[in-house]
Amino acid sequence: MVMAVSFERYGRLYYLDPGPHRPRVGDKVLVPTDDGPEVAECVWAPQYVTEEIGGLPLCEGIATTADLDRDEQNRQRRADARVTAKRLIRQHGLPMKVVGIDFVDRRPDVDQLVIVYFSAPHRVDFRELVRDLARGLRARIELRQVGARDEARLQGGIGPCGRDLCCATFLKDFEPVSVRMAKDQDLPLNPLKISGACGRLMCCLKYEHPLYQEFNAKAPAAGTHVETPAGDGVVVGHNVPSDTVVVRLAASGRRCACSRADVCSPRQQYEASSTTTPDAPPIVDVPAEGVPAEGVPADDVPADDVPAQAEVTAETVEEPRRRKPRRRRRVHHDDEGDSPQ
Numbered sequence: 001m002v003m004a005v006s007f008e009r010y011g012r013l014y015y016l017d018p019g020p021h022r023p024r025v026g027d028k029v030l031v032p033t034d035d036g037p038e039v040a041e042c043v044w045a046p047q048y049v050t051e052e053i054g055g056l057p058l059c060e061g062i063a064t065t066a067d068l069d070r071d072e073q074n075r076q077r078r079a080d081a082r083v084t085a086k087r088l089i090r091q092h093g094l095p096m097k098v099v100g101i102d103f104v105d106r107r108p109d110v111d112q113l114v115i116v117y118f119s120a121p122h123r124v125d126f127r128e129l130v131r132d133l134a135r136g137l138r139a140r141i142e143l144r145q146v147g148a149r150d151e152a153r154l155q156g157g158i159g160p161c162g163r164d165l166c167c168a169t170f171l172k173d174f175e176p177v178s179v180r181m182a183k184d185q186d187l188p189l190n191p192l193k194i195s196g197a198c199g200r201l202m203c204c205l206k207y208e209h210p211l212y213q214e215f216n217a218k219a220p221a222a223g224t225h226v227e228t229p230a231g232d233g234v235v236v237g238h239n240v241p242s243d244t245v246v247v248r249l250a251a252s253g254r255r256c257a258c259s260r261a262d263v264c265s266p267r268q269q270y271e272a273s274s275t276t277t278p279d280a281p282p283i284v285d286v287p288a289e290g291v292p293a294e295g296v297p298a299d300d301v302p303a304d305d306v307p308a309q310a311e312v313t314a315e316t317v318e319e320p321r322r323r324k325p326r327r328r329r330r331v332h333h334d335d336e337g338d339s340p341q
Helices: 064-092 125-139 148-154 181-183 210-218 263-274
Strands: 001-006 014-016 028-031 039-047 099-102 113-119 138-147 225-228 231-239 244-249 257-260
Touching: 001 257, 014 028, 028 064, 039 064, 064 099, 064 113, 064 125, 113 125, 113 148, 125 138, 181 210, 225 244, 231 257
Parallel strands: 113 138
Antiparallel strands: 001 014, 001 039, 028 039, 099 113, 225 231, 231 244, 244 257
């Protein structure tokens, strides 16, 4: 069985093995982490799956009242630490932006630990900032710089499609995305059109790129003359999601959408080779004299047509070789008036 939990509302899903526990949707459960068990909300109730999935962390049970009180206190401490960190950054005049705060109080080696995630355009000397934060928060401080994609993941937000950011919901790893993917999908190369909330290329460009590669490898290119059920025409565009090709007909000039399979040359050649014409007259081979026709038994041949030879050989059936006419040799005489003999 598998269940899914989330630490934040509409946040990323984490899958667990429920073990003997059967929480319902909305219940608070304990999730094992590197810093000790943390409280999370059950999003998917435990359910059976068709395939065996191993290696999932085991749910540590339903959160008690003490666990819920501790989680609420940590939330308040994170909010206070964010305000204090922003105030001290302004005082020191550092080009830093606080992205997230983690408060750890169950690690055996430390009593209280505050992890500050920040973004900056370059490396920052924050030694004095760490001392002031430790004095103000009375805890051990760790500052970790993150990139633009991780910043969008931690903060969350709404993408150009109107949905929650993929990196903040279900993406686990950031795969490389290139401008070539946008070109293959015929997207405008305007940075405002193909960039996400982080300012980098949108991660969703990677989703359909293999489909576009397969389509472009098999479909006729733009400008190719093709034959369609509606007539001959020229390819003027592609529609990859619907697996169709836009063709401008030569006769009427109008555009029509045809299936990729209808205009592919390999399929047309296959259909042309496998199609037979039922109205065409059958081809009958006329046998040589004395040789029975194909499919007719030798006993059914009239006796008058049987040759005198007891055995018909290939030499009898073979057509006699034609000889080239010999060229007449012209006889030349010393006297021009004499005729040849």
